[in-house]
Amino acid sequence: MARIILVNEMKYQYRADGKRLFGRALPLFVAATALLGLTTAACGGDDDGPGGGRPLVLAATVQVEALARVVAGEDAEVTTVLKAGVDPHDYELTAGDRKAVERATVILRNGVGLDGYLDSAITGKETRAKTFVVTEGIPLRVVDGEADPHVWQNPLNVKVMVENTADALSAKDPGSEAGYRDRAAAYLQRLDEVDREIAALMESIPPANRKMVTNHDAFGYFIERYGLEFVGAVIPSLSTQAEPSAKDIAALQDLVRREGVKAIFAESSLDPKVATQLAKDTGVKIVDDLYGDSLGEPGSGAETVDGMLLANARKIAGALK
């Protein structure tokens, strides 16, 4: 089956093996297009803008940025709106971010309601970038009617993000497609390894201890993937913007005691005050530096998505044993 990828109003047709038909195989492309009843725009040059033809990629979140860097290699320039340690749920664009949006030729978004801060900048007429949502195709968890945006907490979802990133960069920059596809393929293997390593770490936790209390509901995909049990969250929401009431906290204290929870997990990008107090009041351990919405600082080993997933898994296994 051939796929159609829309690139700046032009439709390129791909064979199942990823080779582009456009160009040398133009007659075949036109015939196939006619057969499929599709319309094509005139063949025009893609506006690559400044940067000597290398795509200028703007990633909406740190996870999307890290994956884009892996796939881009030297073939594209990658920048991000968010930095490590910044909470995406309440982010507001700076003037510098708006400039970056204007400069970009490709924008990669997480979507699922997480990076709404980009909306106002992208709808403007000045935006020339093609925008891709790299989480497309991932089966979403739904909590209280809301889709969970924290898809990167499951390495299998990350694989979909990597493939979508390779599709996006290849569509924008077909000349470097082989490089994008090769680097993506190598990282897909790495993610399979990480998945197996995490599964083994979780297996090392006594089954009765595989219970998670987190700061906000950011680890649902991880918990589902590795058969853990989600007992509750200090901020009982997919967003960090909700406030727990005294009643919520009291109910969670009861749950922690009743369920024999071994540790409370807070996150590197959130104030751990309430979670720390909960751990103190219930006499359990506190881990206050899981990567929920963010990645580690450069050099921490958790600045990559695979490194972040393993770092979290080691901390979880260590605290629940």
Ligand SMILES: [Zn+2]
């Ligand atoms: Zn979050």
